[in-house]
Amino acid sequence: MQVTETLNEGLKRAYELILTAEELDAKVNAKLAEAQPEIEMKGFRKGKVPMPLLKKQFGQRLMGESMQEAIDEAMSKHFEDSGDRPALQPEVKMTNEDWKEGEDVNVAMSYEKLPEVPEVDLSGVEIEKLVVKADDAAVDEALASLAETAQDFNDRAEGAEAQDGDQVVIDFVGKVDGEAFEGGAAEDYPLVLGSGSFIPGFEEQLTGVKAGDEKAVEVNFPEEYGAENLAGKAAVFDVTVKAVKEPVAAEIDDELAKKFGAEDLEGLKGQIRERLEAEYAGAARQVMKRGLLDKLDTLVTFDLPPSLVEAEAKQIAHQLYHEEHPEDHGHDHGEIEPTEEHNSLAERRVRLGLLLAEMGQKAEVEVTDAEMTQAIMNQARQYPGQERAFFDFVRQNAQMQQQLRAPIFEDKVIDHIAEQAKVSEKEVTKEELQTAVEALDEE
Structure with a gap:
């Protein structure tokens, strides 16, 4: 030919x-x-x-x-x-x-064609890694939150009115057009006011009730209610209040620790400290990664394929449009024209993407089967009851596999680069780390 x-x-x-x-x-x-x-x-x-x-x-x-x-x-x-x-x-x-x-x-x-990516000398690259220790105050704050989740309810004084956050123990029978409907009745039901567990308007009408009260609660089922025979219908619930109870936080002691799988309170504190410091380390890594990418972005320049930059700019513009217009769930809004800012960000992403891909290839960085399996399993947890179907879908979908593989590969390349660069640690407070993380979204 x-x-x-x-x-x-x-x-x-x-x-x-x-x-x-x-x-x-x-x-x-x-x-x-x-x-x-x-x-x-x-x-x-x-x-x-x-x-x-x-x-x-x-x-x-x-x-x-x-x-x-x-x-x-x-x-x-x-x-x-x-x-x-x-x-x-x-x-x-x-x-x-x-x-x-x-x-x-x-x-x-x-x-x-993809450009020739120049070699990068990493020996002079200096990056800062933020380090946050979980102090006693942070551990105590997390303990208090755990105690709230493990709260109990005690009877209020006789004649006390139910408040938002209280638990009311009720019997109820729901009726539509004077007829009781299936699934609309219960006895000794513990309902926490303000929890939003009942249809809109129900819990609010029980604020102020007392033990022994009987009340007709009038509500309208939402138009999109799951049961078609009730959707959009007006209903009346005959409610008998059997008890009004106030929330009581659990005692922060060894018994609380055992509820969360620890041997004693000190053991629970140790677990909390480890979890907090793991969260801090994850956040600090994101800050370090941005700093490293910023440094790399200044070290290399090379021609970029216009088609890749154009596609990336359109993707950025589309994503930002939906972030700014969360009410628009469809894609019939027409083409979103990228701005200069979108194009500039697209050039940075494409340049760094090509650079990391080249550096990863030369360093023989690979994503293992075990890492991919773990990534698929993590994603599958978002679909309870359909994990196997999701797993099979990914196995048969090369594009989906690439979407899961790309961030793992990038993180491994970042680790490889960090090993060659000069990394200095700086101990900061939780608040200072939070400020640094928030700054990432503003850039």
Whole structure:
């Protein structure tokens, strides 16, 4: 096949590929000759069907296959010989669309190649790693929160009115049009006012009730209510209040610790301290990572494939539009035109993405099967009861696998770079770390 370069401008490349009629005919004949021994046809013994008859019967189908194979082979050889790596799938099309059998096949191929990424000397790169120790105050604050989640309820004084946050123990019967409906009744039901566990308007009407009160609670089921026979209907619940109880935080002692799987209070404090410091370390890593990427961004410059930058800018603009318009859940808002700010951010992301990919490849960084399995399992937990289906979906979806693999690969490359850079630790307070994390979102 003849390959002629027609464009060489920056990272843009274009070529004309000509598959001659003789080459195509030879490929078709070779395929027929290979298949001939196994072909049976009425009036002929197996393997004895004449070639002209085979060509008449199967030639048209094999011609299409041969064209595609020849073009694929020519493209593979071109990329192998040139060393070019296309940024996106090359655009390939026939230029003589009125082609007839016996004519040459003319094909145009164009693409943007990935740039040569320069070497980066990391020995002079200095980055700062923030370190936060979980002090006693932070541990005590977390303990108090745990005690609230383990709270109990004690009876209020006789005649006391129920307040928001109190637990009322009630019997109730719900009716629509005067008729009780299935699932609308219960006895000794413990309802925490303000929890939002009942339909809107129900709990608010029980604020101020006392033990022994009887009350008709009037509500409307939401239009989107799960039970179609109740959706949008007005209902009345006959409620009898049997007890009013106030919340009481659990005692911070060994018994509380045992509820959360620790042997004693000191053991629970140790677990909390470890958890807090792990959270701080995760946040500090994000700050360090941003600082490292900022340094890398100043160390290298190289041409970027316009198609990658354009696609990234459109993605950024689309994402930010939905963040600013959370009420718009659809995608019929038309194309969002990227701004200069979007384009600048896209250039940074593409440049750093290509740089990290190159550095990771040279360092032979790989994502293991165990790391991928763990990532899939973590994602699957977002779909309770459908974990197996999600796992199978990812296994069969290469694009989804790449979405999960990319951040793992990037983090491993960041670790590799940090090992070669000069990292200094700086101890800061929890508040200072929080300020640094918040600053990440503002940039």
